Amino acid sequence: MPTVTQSAPVGAGLPVTVARTGGIAGFDDTVQIGTDGVATVSSRGKQTLRCKLDPAFLATFTAAVEKVDWASLAATKPTTKHPDDMIVSVTANGKTARVEDPQLKVLATPVTELLTEAAIPPGKLCTKL
Numbered sequence: 373m374p375t376v377t378q379s380a381p382v383g384a385g386l387p388v389t390v391a392r393t394g395g396i397a398g399f400d401d402t403v404q405i406g407t408d409g410v411a412t413v414s415s416r417g418k419q420t421l422r423c424k425l426d427p428a429f430l431a432t433f434t435a436a437v438e439k440v441d442w443a444s445l446a447a448t449k450p451t452t453k454h455p456d457d458m459i460v461s462v463t464a465n466g467k468t469a470r471v472e473d474p475q476l477k478v479l480a481t482p483v484t485e486l487l488t489e490a491a492i493p494p495g496k497l498c499t500k501l
Contacts, residue, residue, distance in 0.1 A: 385437035388464045392487050395458030403486055405433070411486075411498060423498030433482045440475055442467050460487065 386409075392401045402414045409430045413421040425433070442465035450461045450470045460471040462479055469476050471483050489497040 385434045385464065388433075388437055388462060390460070390462055390483050390486055392458065392460045394452060394456065396456045399458060401487065405430075410501065421498070422501045424501060426497045426499075429482070429485070429497050433486065436478045436482050437462075437464055439478045440464070445469050445473070445475060460484075 386405055386407045388405045390403045390405075392399045400416045404412045404414075405425065406412075409425050409427070411421075411423050411425050412419060413423070445467040449468060450459045452459065460483060461468050462471055462476055462483060471480055486497065
């Protein structure tokens with residue numbers, strides 16, 4: 373009997389962690405997205421929200437993550453470039469890079485949208501669990 377293959381499983385490209393640290397405001401925010409599409413939002417080390425991401429946003433975000441050639445990224449921890457530098461980084465497939473890295477350009481818009489909405493939980497991207 374032939375087997376049916378799925379072209380893009382729901383959790384493909386996940387889990388992903390998006391972090392925003394530093395800046396004049398002293399950000400310390402993290403959004404972890406699991407393979408089930410559940411986001412765990414933390415601010416200053418304390419969990420502030422767990423929510424199910426909007427399916428349309430999750431599909432857009434996951435598609436962007438899958439376009440990144442994670443294997444070719446150097447495994448380096450992003451560091452500040454100047455005082456009050458705000459670092460926005462993405463971690464997936466065991467690699468971390470700043471969102472302004474040319475290889476992560478495809479993630480710039482969805483990451484910004486995710487961090488903006490995560491700052492005002494639950495926001496329009498999440499359904500609170």
